Amino acid sequence: MKFFATAPRGLTTALADELTSLGLEQIRPTGAGVHFQGPLEAAYRACLWSRLADRVLLPITDLEAPSGDALYEGVKGIRWERHLNSHGTLAVDCSASRAAITHSQYAALRVKDAVVDRFREQFGERPSVDTETPDVRINLHLRGDRARLSIDLSGTGLHRRGYRSSGAAAPLKENLAAGILHLAGWPQIAASGGSLFDPLCGSGTLLIEGALMAGDIAPGLYREYFGFLGWKRHEQQTWEALLKEARERRRQGLDSLPAIIGHDRSKEALAAATTNIEAAGLQGRIRLERHALAPSTLPSGVPAGLLVTNPPYGERLGDEETLQPLYSLLGELLQHHLPDWHGAVFTGNPRLARHVGLKPKGSVTLYNGPIECRLLTYPSVREHGTRAATGEVAVPLANRLRKNLKHLTRWARREGVDCYRIYDQDLPEYAVAIDLYQGEKQWVHVQEYQAPHSVPPETAAERLDEALATIAEVLALPSEQIFLKVRQRQKGGEQYEKLAVNGRFYEIREWNCRFWVNFTDYLDTGLFLDHRLTRRLIQQEAAGKRFLNLFCYTGTATVHAAIGGAVATTSVDLSRTYLEWAERNLRLNGLDLGQHERIAADCRDWLAEEARAGEREYDLIFMDPPTFSTSKRMEGTLDIQRDHVALIRDAIRLLAPGGELIFSNNFRKFRLDTNALADLKVEDITRSTIPEDFRRRPDIHRCWRIRPGGE
Structure with missing residues (x-):
């Protein structure tokens, strides 16, 4: 008989190896699973x-399925009475890949109707x-105008x-945990008498799966239902x-x-782990x-083995600063306190992974639900010598940084500029922007541009590690003075959303402004x-003028205007947070509020209303709107290409x-729609406003x- 075992993404090869070890024959892996x-x-x-498979299917037949009716007729012609009693129960699952029938629920319903009508x-x-828990679960897979029907022998x-009755936040699926352990080498470590340690064990899934592996315990032994x-x-x-064989192997395996060992700081997580461990016997x-x-x-008094853990990833980018010490400590423990232990860290945040500070010997992409993750494995110090730090210095990037710094440092000193860009995707392999800020200390703000789909995630992560290591080397800065963010296409008001609540501000200088x-x-x-x-142009032209700053952000242009001698300024922005920030900037410069x-207002609405009222007049207006913006506090959306003519005309009226x-x-x-603005005097000054950096x-x-x- 021919069967097909489906596999989680990233574990197909491992599943093929596992099925081979079970003595199964004619093993043939594919992208979605393994035939045997x-x-x-x-x-x-x-x-x-199987510790790794999702399901085990028995294919029945392939059918032409260009339409729902064709699928129905083909399914109805199958001798379902060979599989199911007329008084039994059934269920139909459907998956599709570029299928002629685009609605999977509709296709599943047509299959169910065909079976029921035949009976x-x-x-x-x-x-x-x-x-x-149906007597028979039918699996339907649609691809193009073909349909494959199978009996799902696993059922679920x-x-x-069958052991997990309680879970901490975001637990790993059991077969994913088993895959992590398999790829980290736990079966070999356990066979040699090594220990397993999860210092952030949560509800204990890695520990339980590790015990089932080491104890030769069948993972399906606790299930009450199969298809x-x-x-x-x-x-x-x-x-x-x-079952008899599995129970005997379990009895013998438990004794060896x-x-x-599992640690966690959460009392609730440990309570969940205890419940699950008891349910697993x-x-x-x-x-x-x-x-x-x-x-x-x-742990002390136990043989060295494998430290494996799934630390938190951080739901928002700003969580990274809070989590960085946790990842750094994992590296410190492996490097200095557990030199005989192997390590494995499974994370959905490769930027945090670099803070482990060690060079992994292996990196595998797996998926925790929809989250793309990496399993990083580290060798023991005793076997492989001192672990190298992650991210070796990239010589081409280092040379380019040194070249840029040589030129820009002289320019910045001559111009009196303290904060400037020193690199911006100069080399295509290192797609980052690097800004240097100088105040009480030096800080570097690094923005990683989202890699194109043609660059594998592992490659992008390795290049980022190299870039960060190179920045630290060339600028001689500790990691706590280097800040990283991912720069990708923003939607709506995302560019203004808060990423964290760290609240740490640093004072910098821009000419005579702070x-x-x-x-x-x-x-x-x-x-x-x-x-x-x-901003310097605004300062030079502001003396004695009334200044309006639209979409003012943190009010930096307002500060320049005020320092330049503006008699009054008005700053408008929808964000109260940014207006408070603008106020702090004004106070920092000793200006009379x-x-x-x-x-605080939607600039479009405020501008249109003030233009109609005709009660305000300004001598100098600065408007730097976002490309696109939406917010719960604004009606509709701002699209600068669509809306710029109306914005400019309303501003001109003020x-x-x-x-x-x-x-x-x-x-x-x-x-710029020059035809729609033909009655205005428009001068493109872009070139004169692009700084040297x-x-x-x-x-x-x-x-x-x-x-x-x-005029």
Whole structure:
């Protein structure tokens, strides 16, 4: 008989190896799973003993399925009475890949109807539907205009071992945990008497799966339901013989379990782990202790083995600063306190993984639900010598950084510039932007651009590790003064959303102005470096003028105008957080807040209303809107390409005689509608507003002077 075992993404090869070790034959891995052949006993053995498979399927037939009706007729012609009693129960699952029938639920319904109608017509009664524990679960897979129908012998996902009755937050699926252990070499370590230690064990899934592996315990032994138990062709004697063998192997294996230890600081997590361990029949076999991760709480008196853990990934980018010490401590423990132990860290955040500070010997991409993760494995110090730090210095990048610094440092000193960009994707392999900020200390703000789909995630992560190591080497900075963010296409108001609540601000200087910047809590730092010359232009022209700053962000242009002698300023932004930040910047420069109005409003609505009212006049207006924006506090959306003409016209109506508007945006595909603005005087001043450190990126923004046409 021919069977197919489905596998989690990333574990197909490991599953093929596992099925081979179970004595199964004709093993043939594919992208989605592994084909194998043998008697029915082979499928039963896979269901009972596979630690990695999702399901075990028995293919029945392939059909033409260009439409729902064709699928129905083909399914109805199958002799389902060979598989199911007319008074039995069934369920239908469907998956599809570029299928002619695009709605999987509709396809599953058509299959169910065909089976039921066949029974009704032939036997006068029909099976009923049971989605939880049916006698027969039919698996339908659609690809193009073909359909493959199979009997799901597993019945439900094989990761459901039957022992997990309680779980901590975001537990690993059991077969994913087993895959992690398999790839980390735990079966070999356990066979040699090594111990297993998870210092962040949560609900204990890695510990339990490790015990089942080490104890030669079948992972399906605890399940009460398989899809073949109600199937008409089920061989009960064959199944009973396999269960008898598994129970005997469990009895012998329990007596030879190595030390398995789990720590966690959470009382609730340990309570969940205790419940699960008892349900797995492993009480007294796994040692749980409540400890925070620390050198003083490491296991003692047990043989060295494998430290394996699934630390938190951080739900938002800003969580990284909080979690960095945790990852660094894992590396310190492996490097200095557990030199005989192997290590394995499974994480969905490769940026945090680099803080382990060690060079992994292996990196495998796996998926925890929809989250793309990496399993990083580390050799023991005793066997392989001192572990190298992650991220070796990249010589081409180091040379380019040194070259840029030699030029830009002289330029910055001559110009009196303290914060500037020193690298921006100069080399295509290292797709990062690097900004240097100088104040009480030096800080580096690194933005990683999202890698194209053609670059494998492992390659992108390795290059980032190399880039960060190179930055630290060339600039001689400790890691705590280097801040990393991922720069990717933003939607709506995402560029303004808070990423963390760290709240740490650093004072920097821009010529005769001072500003607060924040490297962790937001995507941007609070200071757009590419607009440095635009802000200086505003300061030079602000003396004696009334200044309006629209979409004011943190008010840096307002500060320049005030320092330049503006008699009054108005700053408008929808974000109260940024207006408070603007107020802090004004106070930092010793400015009288009474002269500097701050208004929380949707700039589009405020501008249109003030233009209609005609009660305000400004001599100088600066408007630097986002490309696209939406917010719960604003009606509709802002699309700068669509809306810029209306924004500019409303701003022009607020200008006093002789006044001017400086209009800018950073949408690289932006086209100013000169026809719609033909009656205005428009001067493109982009080139004069691009600073020296952004010369390689002349499209970083566009900027215009705009005046009424009669002047």
